Amino acid sequence: MPSNCQLLLFIILILVPKSIFLELSLASSGETLVSDWRPIKNLSDTKVVDAAKFAVARHNFEAKTRLIFDDLVDGEVKSHSGTDYNLTIAARDDGDTDYDDTPRIYVAIVSHRQFQEFMRLDSFRGPV
Structure with missing residues (x-):
């Protein structure tokens, strides 16, 4: 044995x-494996735009900045036990003393667990 x-x-x-x-x-x-990032085909989808706006608002709260969401430039999505968004966001810095109203590019990763009604900002970088 x-x-x-x-x-x-x-x-x-x-x-x-x-x-x-x-x-x-x-x-x-x-x-495509389940955990691979896939391009977001509809950048105007309200779920995706809401995730981008959440990323800017949460970053403003955490970093004490005053970014203003301008546009969603690009994005990728990954599905598993929820949805992760890798978003390229254009935002203007209202807190900049040399405010020239030019949007700058930021990259954010947002996790959304719809069944728990939970959204989390995993990272926010930029301007890139």
Whole structure:
């Protein structure tokens, strides 16, 4: 009768290579894995625009800035247990003393868990 260590080693040697092979075969066939970022086709979708506006408002709150949302320039989405947005946002800095009304580009990642009615700003960079 095999020991627990032998059984565990057997399982690792059988299952791990199969999962690696499956991921490699999906990647080489051009199929999208569930965790891959996909371009957002409709940038005017209210859910996406709301996520961008949330990102600016939350950044303003956390960083004590006065950015004004101007436009959603580009974006990607990733779905898993919720939705993650990787957004390129144009915003104007109302708190800038040399305020020239020129929008600057910022990049934000927002996590949205719709079933929990929860949105979180994971990162905000810029101007880039």
